[in-house]
Amino acid sequence: MTAAVAGQTWCDRCGEAAVAGAHEQCAAARALEPPRYCGRCRRRMKVQVLPVGWSAICVEHGEIRS
Amino acid sequence: MPEILDQARDQVLHNGVGLDEAGVLAVLNLPDEHLSATLQLAHDVRMRWCGPEVEVEGIVSLKTGGCPEDCHFCSQSGLFTSPVRSVWLDIPSLVKAAKQTAATGATEFCIVAAVRGPDDRLMKQMREGVAAIRAEVDIQVAASLGMLTQDQVDELVDMGVHRYNHNLETCRSYFPNVVTTHSWEERWETLRMVRESGMEVCCGGILGLGETVEQRAEFAAQLAELDPHEVPLNFLNPRPGTPLGDRPVVEGRDALRAIAAFRLAMPRTILRYAGGREITLGDLGTRDGLLGGINAVIVGNYLTTLGRPATDDLKLLDELKMPVKALSATL
Ligand code: SF4
Ligand SMILES: [Zn+2]
Ligand SMILES: [Zn+2]
Numbered sequence: 001m002t003a004a005v006a007g008q009t010w011c012d013r014c015g016e017a018a019v020a021g022a023h024e025q026c027a028a029a030r031a032l033e034p035p036r037y038c039g040r041c042r043r044r045m046k047v048q049v050l051p052v053g054w055s056a057i058c059v060e061h062g063e064i065r066s
Numbered sequence: 067m068p069e070i071l072d073q074a075r076d077q078v079l080h081n082g083v084g085l086d087e088a089g090v091l092a093v094l095n096l097p098d099e100h101l102s103a104t105l106q107l108a109h110d111v112r113m114r115w116c117g118p119e120v121e122v123e124g125i126v127s128l129k130t131g132g133c134p135e136d137c138h139f140c141s142q143s144g145l146f147t148s149p150v151r152s153v154w155l156d157i158p159s160l161v162k163a164a165k166q167t168a169a170t171g172a173t174e175f176c177i178v179a180a181v182r183g184p185d186d187r188l189m190k191q192m193r194e195g196v197a198a199i200r201a202e203v204d205i206q207v208a209a210s211l212g213m214l215t216q217d218q219v220d221e222l223v224d225m226g227v228h229r230y231n232h233n234l235e236t237c238r239s240y241f242p243n244v245v246t247t248h249s250w251e252e253r254w255e256t257l258r259m260v261r262e263s264g265m266e267v268c269c270g271g272i273l274g275l276g277e278t279v280e281q282r283a284e285f286a287a288q289l290a291e292l293d294p295h296e297v298p299l300n301f302l303n304p305r306p307g308t309p310l311g312d313r314p315v316v317e318g319r320d321a322l323r324a325i326a327a328f329r330l331a332m333p334r335t336i337l338r339y340a341g342g343r344e345i346t347l348g349d350l351g352t353r354d355g356l357l358g359g360i361n362a363v364i365v366g367n368y369l370t371t372l373g374r375p376a377t378d379d380l381k382l383l384d385e386l387k388m389p390v391k392a393l394s395a396t397l
Binding site for chain 2: 036054
């Protein structure tokens with residue numbers, strides 16, 4: 001699961017609108033970071049990083065996992 | 067050969083006596099042309115006083131975010147506008163994480179909580195979690211839960227926690243620029259109690275917080291005075307929303323020079339590559355560090371950021387003919 005934009009309304013790293021500027025840095029950073037914002041509604045997600053993988057929960061849109 | 071490296075060869079490599087603050091500073095100030103000789107010497111020191119084994123560890127966050135402290139590098143402080151939200155890990159997930167860590171061959175599993183110090187809820191979670199791991203997984207359990215009271219130290223010993231991590235983060239003179247909600251001395255006090263309890267002391271810090279080269283040398287000397295069993299070295303990975311979020315990352319060459327210098331200050335410690343190595347040094351940096359004084363790694367992900375896959379590190383250790391330290395060797 002690698003987002004930082006592509007088909008999302010909000011950038012899952014910085015939480016800004018996907019159309020507001022390029023998010024190349026965010027996309028690059030996401031290689032070594034889990035998402036922090038829900039790409040659909042911009043809510044901050046509850047993120048648990050584990051030694052292997054991660055999970056992120058949006059109260060509205062449910063859970064995504066690596 | 068610069069004089070300081072000749073001195074280090076004699077004093078550190080042959081006699082096992084670490085460099086003092088002035089010596090560390092001289093190493094940190096060596097020009098780039100001497101970097102490979104410095105790394106080679108640090109590697110020789112590590113092989114001579116620690117051997118070829120590499121200690122492999124996994125870490126997990128039991129309680130993430132919402133910390134009341136203000137460590138300026140930390141995305142888990144509740145005082146900054148960091149996007150990291152507070153979340154607790156349940157016991158079954160904790161045990162699963164320990165199993166996954168053990169499956170990589172790691173002998174150490176460190177449970178971390180973003181707190182000033184443990185409250186009753188956290189100690190209860192630790193009691194249950196550590197007991198569950200010890201019943202099901204063959205791995206040593208370490209903990210990092212902030213500042214402790216004597217009762218909490220005793221309780222952790224009782225649970226079977228064999229090593230306690232509490233980083234001084236930076237040298238004493240620079241600490242007030244990085245943390246204002248508690249003091250370096252308070253951290254030192256927890257370390258003193260941990261040491262006296264018989265638990266192994268794990269204490270390191272982060273380079274690249276804005277400290278000067280002199281302060282890096284000061285830090286190495288202060289750690290050497292503490293003489294911890296393990297020193298985890300992190301490099302700042304600037305986190306969005308934190309006061310240090312816009313700082314540049316440490317230059318690769320400076321990071322490697324620091325690794326070598328810390329090894330020359332502490333010939334016998336377990337010197338662990340911790341967070342930020344991927345950002346600061348890229349994929350090649352792991353190899354350079356392991357050939358420059360490092361003899362332990364954190365594999366897999368960190369607490370709020372991701373690491374490179376454990377398999378990549380294990381493959382590299384195999385290539386370098388550095389055996390993963392076995393559990394029997396640590397008991
Ligand atoms: S005490 Fe630990 S978790 Fe809390 S802000 Fe400082 S480094 Fe972060
Ligand atoms: Zn973005
Ligand atoms: Zn959502």
